[in-house]
Amino acid sequence: MNREQHQKVPPRHLKRAALLYVRQSTMRQVFENTESTKRQYALRDRAVALGWPRDEIVVVDGDLGHTATAAGDREGFERVVTEVGMGRVGMVLGLEVSRLARNSSDWHRLLEICALTETLILDEDGVYDPAHFNDRLLLGLKGQMSEAEIYVMKARLHGGILSKALRGELPVPLPTGLVYDTQTRVQLDPDAQVQACVNLLFATFDRTGTATATMKAFRKDELLFPRRVRKGPQKGALIWEPLHHQRVLQILHNPRYAGAFVWGRRKERRLPNGHTAVKFVAPEEWISLVPGAHAGYITWTQYQANQQQLLENAKAQGDDRRQSPPREGPALLQGLLLCGRCGDRMNVRYSMRRGGQQVPLYLCDRERTRVGARTCQSIPGASLDEAIGQLLVEMVTPLTLEVALTVQDEIQSRLAEASRLRKMQVERAQYEADLARQRFMNVDPNHRLVADGLEADWNAKLRALHDAQERCEREHAADRAPLTDDQRARVLALAVDFRRLWRDPKTPPRERKRLIRFLIEDVTVTREDTITAHVRFRGGSTRTLTLPIPLRAWELTKTSSAVMTKVDGLLDSHTPGRIATILNQNGHRSGNGRPFTRKMVFDLVKDHDALKSRYDRLRDKGCLTQEEMAERLGITPPTVRRWARHGLLRAHPYTDRQQCLYEPPGAHPPRKMQGHKLAGRRAFP
Ligand SMILES: [Zn+2]
Numbered sequence: 001m002n003r004e005q006h007q008k009v010p011p012r013h014l015k016r017a018a019l020l021y022v023r024q025s026t027m028r029q030v031f032e033n034t035e036s037t038k039r040q041y042a043l044r045d046r047a048v049a050l051g052w053p054r055d056e057i058v059v060v061d062g063d064l065g066h067t068a069t070a071a072g073d074r075e076g077f078e079r080v081v082t083e084v085g086m087g088r089v090g091m092v093l094g095l096e097v098s099r100l101a102r103n104s105s106d107w108h109r110l111l112e113i114c115a116l117t118e119t120l121i122l123d124e125d126g127v128y129d130p131a132h133f134n135d136r137l138l139l140g141l142k143g144q145m146s147e148a149e150i151y152v153m154k155a156r157l158h159g160g161i162l163s164k165a166l167r168g169e170l171p172v173p174l175p176t177g178l179v180y181d182t183q184t185r186v187q188l189d190p191d192a193q194v195q196a197c198v199n200l201l202f203a204t205f206d207r208t209g210t211a212t213a214t215m216k217a218f219r220k221d222e223l224l225f226p227r228r229v230r231k232g233p234q235k236g237a238l239i240w241e242p243l244h245h246q247r248v249l250q251i252l253h254n255p256r257y258a259g260a261f262v263w264g265r266r267k268e269r270r271l272p273n274g275h276t277a278v279k280f281v282a283p284e285e286w287i288s289l290v291p292g293a294h295a296g297y298i299t300w301t302q303y304q305a306n307q308q309q310l311l312e313n314a315k316a317q318g319d320d321r322r323q324s325p326p327r328e329g330p331a332l333l334q335g336l337l338l339c340g341r342c343g344d345r346m347n348v349r350y351s352m353r354r355g356g357q358q359v360p361l362y363l364c365d366r367e368r369t370r371v372g373a374r375t376c377q378s379i380p381g382a383s384l385d386e387a388i389g390q391l392l393v394e395m396v397t398p399l400t401l402e403v404a405l406t407v408q409d410e411i412q413s414r415l416a417e418a419s420r421l422r423k424m425q426v427e428r429a430q431y432e433a434d435l436a437r438q439r440f441m442n443v444d445p446n447h448r449l450v451a452d453g454l455e456a457d458w459n460a461k462l463r464a465l466h467d468a469q470e471r472c473e474r475e476h477a478a479d480r481a482p483l484t485d486d487q488r489a490r491v492l493a494l495a496v497d498f499r500r501l502w503r504d505p506k507t508p509p510r511e512r513k514r515l516i517r518f519l520i521e522d523v524t525v526t527r528e529d530t531i532t533a534h535v536r537f538r539g540g541s542t543r544t545l546t547l548p549i550p551l552r553a554w555e556l557t558k559t560s561s562a563v564m565t566k567v568d569g570l571l572d573s574h575t576p577g578r579i580a581t582i583l584n585q586n587g588h589r590s591g592n593g594r595p596f597t598r599k600m601v602f603d604l605v606k607d608h609d610a611l612k613s614r615y616d617r618l619r620d621k622g623c624l625t626q627e628e629m630a631e632r633l634g635i636t637p638p639t640v641r642r643w644a645r646h647g648l649l650r651a652h653p654y655t656d657r658q659q660c661l662y663e664p665p666g667a668h669p670p671r672k673m674q675g676h677k678l679a680g681r682r683a684f685p
Helices: 002-008 027-032 034-049 075-085 104-116 133-167 192-208 211-220 245-253 300-317 366-371 381-395 398-442 448-478 485-503 509-519 561-570 576-585 598-607 614-620 626-633 637-645
Strands: 017-021 057-060 089-094 120-123 126-128 178-180 186-188 224-228 238-242 261-263 266-270 276-280 288-290 337-339 347-353 357-364 377-380 520-527 530-537 542-548 651-653 660-662
Touching (some): 057 075, 133 288, 192 211, 211 245, 381 509, 381 520, 381 530, 381 542, 398 448, 509 520, 576 598, 626 660
Parallel strands (some): 017 057
Antiparallel strands (some): 120 126, 224 238, 530 542
């Protein structure tokens, strides 16, 4: 073996340098794993034994303190490749040479270059000449094994993390408000002020329903929110800062506040420039979610409800979804209506009724306009508007305002809670100032440098205390005083004014729409067997209305069946005009509530097959037309009319313009009798 080894190192190689490649990945390994470093440097002695002069052995350790799986960012490896490529190297030495390169393609590239430049490779197992097939095969295998080893190691590590995460036991950094106890169990932060602040945030969101309103409520009361420092020398310290909208969202979206363990909410991806892109993934893609894994501030159900609320807020605030300002036209709910099926905002369209009256129709047809889909649903507007108006008049009563005033009292008590929190802030500032003062007092006054630093710290703490005190006092003064009796009376009077204004027919639609916007946030409607309208009032209360689907226009004007029967009876002996008069005299009205006219009765008969016209009835009885009669009697039609007028023939009018049918004359028809006055021959009254 030894002989063979020497055979592989001919003198021409010894004229070139030997490169000793030393690598450790992390700084920590550099400090702690000195054993491996020692072994790496011991290789130098092997090279000397093979005949290299000690000063011809160059140590390359450019990768110390680097971790990389690609050659791109490893100077040391690049340097080895360059040196070998220039033909300046006789042998490359490494503890596990295959680890020179972190992936196979880099490694094979190096072997190829070594073979071309007749460079040998040495590791703890022996000397290899990459120009020989057997050696190259072995080295290639070593490279593959090394890559596989890294993969397996990573997979084991990841697998361990994964199974812990799936059990909900993986210790990961916690959000502010939650801490690990000594047994790495998750607890609520023992700091009472932190707990109170987190609780207040959830309660405020519950009350206001939006993250922005929650943030504003904190800002208005000048309440600060805690943040625990995660890393650095200040790790674990609490920082008090104003609440941001983004922060509220982070807290509301974080399942850990609901006591759920979660892992894999974010996905990291390597970018070509070496940076990492972080992306939040949808809950369905979270790797692990274990509800009820530890203590929380809210329940899991509440968490889900909050997510739903945030989603709806996003929908309502997204593109093109803003509540639209009141426009002309009488549709009260224009711009306030949401479709209960798809969540889109609904449009309004008007149709003209007789008499120039505009009738609104609410339509969910955005998709239809955009991509030609079917109209999602349409809701007749008149009855809905009417019902909502009625609801408003019912809601805005002295009674409901009384309730509102009671709520106002409750808000007053919430202000007390806010004030308590502010007082706690002052106490904390006081405590920290005292601590800083004590530290300053305890230090040796001759130790100027430390004393100065501590004094500055003390001053800063005193300033913070002063600020907190000032804020507390200012807010306390501003906290709204309870309403006086006079103010209450004026609020209650508003209810009466509202009803008067709403019912006044002279109030234009535009003003009504403005009133409605003061009171209603939005209305979600669904049309099924009935129309369901969920009304959301400003301030959070809701009402649900159920309305029957109103009759269509033609159904509305339909004449009642009682009237139809009546008309049927009257047709036996009366003309349409006469029937209209009789119906009106008896108090009957048409489907749309108007008195009957001759034309209406005429149309009614014409449009309904069930009603046989008076003409047909008379014809069925055998009545003759004027012409038929004239022919039968051998007289002219005008004579027929004259004879009928004088009672020689019996005539039955079938229109109101004296158009008649004539009863057959019978066995003794009247004949022409010259010289006899018609008046004397009357046979019928
Ligand atoms: Zn829809």
